[in-house]
Amino acid sequence: MTNEELAKKLETLSELLEITGENPFKAKAYLKAAQSIRAIPEDIRSLVRKGELEALPGIGKSISQQIQKYVEEGRLPLLEEIQKKIPIEIVELLKIPHIGPKTAKILFDQFGISNISDLKEALFTGKIKEARGISSKTLSKLRAALSNKELSYERMLLNEAEELSYRIREFFGKYHPEVNLMIAGSLRRGKETVGDLDFLIFGADSGKALSHFIKRTGNTSSVVEGEEITRVIDDKGVQFDFLITTEEKKGAALLHLTGSKEHNIRLRQIAKSSGNRLTHEGIFLKNGKLLTFSSEEELYEFLGLHYIPPELREDWGEIEAAKNGTLPKLLCSKDIKGDLHIHSDWSDSSASLEDLAYIAEHMGYEYISVTDHAKRLMVARGLTLEQLKARNEAIDEINEKYAxxxxxxxxxxxxxxxxxxxxxxxxxxxEFDFCIASLHWGLSSDRDKITERLIKVMQNPYVDAIGHPTTRLLLKRPEADIDFERVFEEAAKTGTLFEINSFPDRLDLPPRLIRLAKRYGVKFIIGTDSHSVSHLPLIKYGVTTARRGWLEKSDILNTFSLNELKDEIKKRRIERMKRYG
Ligand SMILES: [Zn+2]
Ligand SMILES: [Zn+2]
Structure with missing residues (x-):
């Protein structure tokens, strides 16, 4: 059981409470509890053990009792109770555009529909011609949304979201160069997966340009009430929110649309405490006068806070740090002097050593580490000892050539x-300059076993770093069940480095665990795990993830010069040899 699993369960519970509509406050409370649990780096189980659950924001007595039951017995009594009234699968309906809790409830009450395939059947066989409480316009929108086979209700990986946002940008750049478009939302915060895309749009004829975009792409659109947001849903079900603003209001608008919701709530509270009201337009003073802000920096300053970079806006302690002036000086892409996790065509990559040297030099790197697979991983063409010897000689030759x-x-x-x-x-x-050790199988074995494997391997004097530590694959495979508190405690002693793997479907360690590791004094490396030269630029996603984990330049060893890096690796190996050798 992980924090994420529990958070998901509580979210489901909150959605079910919303659908049944019995107690909206309770629904919100469970959602807040889920967010709280996602935000903490400690394992929820140890908080339960220490009796510290109720110290978390948004967790009162009754929720804490539910969580305790879940940790001890693997069940949430309230969830079981609600399930007697309404099937749990109904929450999947909420992923479909145009379906909110009310509509889901109507579909269930009037037609007994609780999943997507039943809904599809009912809509397309004429079982639902009309429904009390759902307009015929909404029904036809639902039919349109569900007729697309590739409809994606799921979140996107960060790189997919980014590519999609570039395509939108290209459209406006080509046809409406006078209009300004700014990316906001979770993509701007660099979240590992992105649900929908948010844009700020301003400049002359923004409205016209937006209408053109909607018409030209043939997408459906709707105006979200009270928010002044135009919501566009494309033929794959991806949702784009556009907020039209002006040059002088764009600071407040960008802040509003970037989120997170939790961060913005805190900012609104700060404004409120001096009698002001913060909205997407700016700050309404007590006398009703509107103060506008053309940049986020000015707005933070007005609130008495240092500027908070988007990656930190999660209500994970950044507001307090911005008040006290203790925000971290975050790592930047330009600080990275080399990529430490790259495969070559000696194992399972398409890139030759020469390709890698050429590209890495042009990326401005000082060094890279070619980390081909060792022999036991037959699936990925691991290298035998003879092959390794030959590969190392080939590396010597390239190093001579590129001296x-x-x-x-x-x-x-x-x-x-x-x-x-x-x-x-x-x-x-x-014989190796840099050894990464990774878990590649046995990922579902029990918690103690995997934890022991990691602890044992970190005592090996030559294991410099642990690769993709949780083994998660985003949107596909959850994190392995590992006691990271024990692991990091040990890593602080062994001096083992932890990778932040930059591959978009990994981004592993996750930010939550990066912060936990840092608290124990662990240091990090960033690697791309490249299997082709085209993967080298993915390093930027690793940097983003490190920033979301509050890391500074000095936390990451591949910001060091080659000599500093080599010294540090050597020092750590000697230390381990003394302790465990
Ligand atoms: Zn690997
Ligand atoms: Zn690898």
Whole structure:
């Protein structure tokens, strides 16, 4: 059981409460509890053990009792109770555009529909011709939305969302260059997955340009009441929200649309405490006068806060830090001096060593580490000892050829076996400049077992870093069940580095665990896990994830110069040898 699993359960519970409509306050309370649990780095189980649950924001007595039951017995009594009235699967209907809790309830009450496939059937076979409480216009929108096979109700990976946003930008850039478009929402915050895309639009004829966009793409649109947001849904079900603003109001609008909701609530409270009201237009003073802000910086300053970068706006403590002037000086892309997790065509990548040297030099790197797979991972063409020797010689040749331009480190990605051992003896390992050890199988074994494997492998003097530590695949595979508090406590002693893997479907460690690790004094590396030269630029997503984990330049070893990096690796190996050798 992880915090994320519990948060999801509480969210489902909140959605069910909303659908049944019995107690809207309760629904909100459970949603807030879910957000709270997502925000904390500690394992929820240890909070339960220590009896500290109710210290969390939004967790009162009754919710805390539910959570306790869940941690101890794996069940939420309230959820079980509601399930007697309404099937849990009904929450999937909420993922469909145009369906909110009220509509879902009507569909269930009048037609007994609780899942997408029943809804499709009912809509297309004429079982639903009209429904009390749902307009015929909404019904036809639903038919249109559900007739598309590829309809995606799911979230997108960060890189997919970014590419999509560029396409929207291109449209406006090409046909309406006088209009300004700014990206906001969770994409701007660099969240690992993105649900919908939010844009600010301003400049002459913004409204006309937006109408043109809607007409030209043939998408449906609606105006969200009271919010002045135009919501556009494309033929795949992806939702775009546009907020039309003006040059002088764009600071407040950008802040509003970037979120997170939790962050904005806190800002509104701060404004309120001096009798003012913060909205997407600016600040309404007590006398009703509107103060506008053309930049977010001015608005934060007005509220008495240092500027908070979008990646930190989650109500994870950034407001307090912005008040006290203790915000971190976040890592930047330009701080990265090399990529430490790259595969070559000696294992399962399409990139030759020469390709890698060429691209890395042009990216302005000082070094890269070529970490091909060790032999045990047969699926990914792991290298035998002879092949490794030949590869290392090939690296020497490239280094000679590119002398003064780029340095290739002799790296390896080892497999952590069931006992926490790796593929090679220490006599072999010492030939490598940089060793990453990763969990590649046995991911569903029990918590203690996986935790022990990690703890054991970190005691190996030559294991410099742990790769993609939680093994999650976003939108596909959850994090392995690992006791990271124990792992990081040990890592602080062994000096083992933790990777922030930049591949968009991994982004692993997640920000929550980055903050936990940092608290224990663990240091990090950022790697792309590239399997093609086209993957090298993905490093930016690793940097974003590190920023969301509050990391500064000094937390990350591949911001070091080559000599500093080599010294640091050596120092840490010697330390481990003394302790465990
Ligand atoms: Zn791997
Ligand atoms: Zn890898």
């Amino acid at each position: 003064g331009k780029i340095v290739l480190l002799k790296g390896i990605e080892l497999n952590i076996d069931k006992d926490g051992q790796v593929d090679y003896e220490e006599s072999v390992l010492k």
